[in-house]
Amino acid sequence: MIYNINDKFEESFVIFKNTHQNFIQLSEDRNPLHTNNEFAISKGFKGIVMHGNILNAFISYFIGECLPTKDVIIHSQEIQFKNPVYLDDKLKFTASVSGVYESVNAIEFKYYFRNLEKKIVAKGKIQIGII
Amino acid sequence: MNSKEMLSQIEEIFHDQLDDETIILTPETTAEDIDDWDSLTHIMLVVAVEKQFKVKFTSNEILSWKNVGEMMDCIKEN
Numbered sequence: 060m061i062y063n064i065n066d067k068f069e070e071s072f073v074i075f076k077n078t079h080q081n082f083i084q085l086s087e088d089r090n091p092l093h094t095n096n097e098f099a100i101s102k103g104f105k106g107i108v109m110h111g112n113i114l115n116a117f118i119s120y121f122i123g124e125c126l127p128t129k130d131v132i133i134h135s136q137e138i139q140f141k142n143p144v145y146l147d148d149k150l151k152f153t154a155s156v157s158g159v160y161e162s163v164n165a166i167e168f169k170y171y172f173r174n175l176e177k178k179i180v181a182k183g184k185i186q187i188g189i190i
Numbered sequence: 191m192n193s194k195e196m197l198s199q200i201e202e203i204f205h206d207q208l209d210d211e212t213i214i215l216t217p218e219t220t221a222e223d224i225d226d227w228d229s230l231t232h233i234m235l236v237v238a239v240e241k242q243f244k245v246k247f248t249s250n251e252i253l254s255w256k257n258v259g260e261m262m263d264c265i266k267e268n
Contacts, residue, residue: 134233160240162247163233188233 060189061127062166066156070125072117072172073149074109082113109144114172114181117152121170122187131187134165138183148174157184164189193217196243196262203238207231217259239265 083089091098092108099107115138122133144150150172158167165188172181191199201215208226221227227235239261240246245268255261 134230158237158241160237160246162240162249162252163236164249165233165237167237186234186237 060159060161060164060166062156062159064156064159068121068125068154068168070117070121070152071149072152074113074144074146076146078113079109079146082110082116086110086112104143104145106145109146109148111138111140111144111181114138114140114144114150117150117172118170118185121152121154122185126187128189130190132190134186134188136183136185138181140181142174142178142180144172144174144180148180150174150180154185158186193262196265197258199242200239200258200262203235203242207234207238215258217257217262219258220256243268 079093083094088110092102092104093099093110094107096106099105115136118136118138119133122131123129151174152170152172154168154170156166157169158165160166165186168185168187170183170185171179174180197215197217201213204213204215204224205211208224208231210226213224221232236247236252243265245265247264247268251264255264
């Protein structure tokens, strides 16, 4: 097993306008919180709030493209949204190996997304299998 | 922990992983007795059992289990 407890990984992500628009096209979620600036501000936000599930797409990229090997599959994924993410926010993603289950070739990661203010915007766990 | 308590904790794990509160485990229960006990569920069950009982199994141990009772024996031996 090439993964060990506490192995750490880092990536940076930005939600650009086209990321946001592509996600809307994919999900068809045009809720005004995500698309109407005035509405979002009236609800106490700084502007339109990015769909939380865009972050799940970043996790997909991390698992599929950034790990040392490609022979991986996601078993499960948990996410908690802690703070809003806005257009053009730069996010730092950190993940560490929190569990190694050699008997079933499974690895668990704990991860955090933080914004430039170092606030946690989302966190959770991912379990992958080595196929 | 006695066998009854252990079986009860494993049963809770099965309820959670299989989203089925009606599952009743006995030491003789096998994968054939539970409809949704497929290969991915098996992985999730093993990981949950390892976490719950703070044990580490080997792949050979897992392959040798014929029923829940043999899983319990393995937990006790760990």
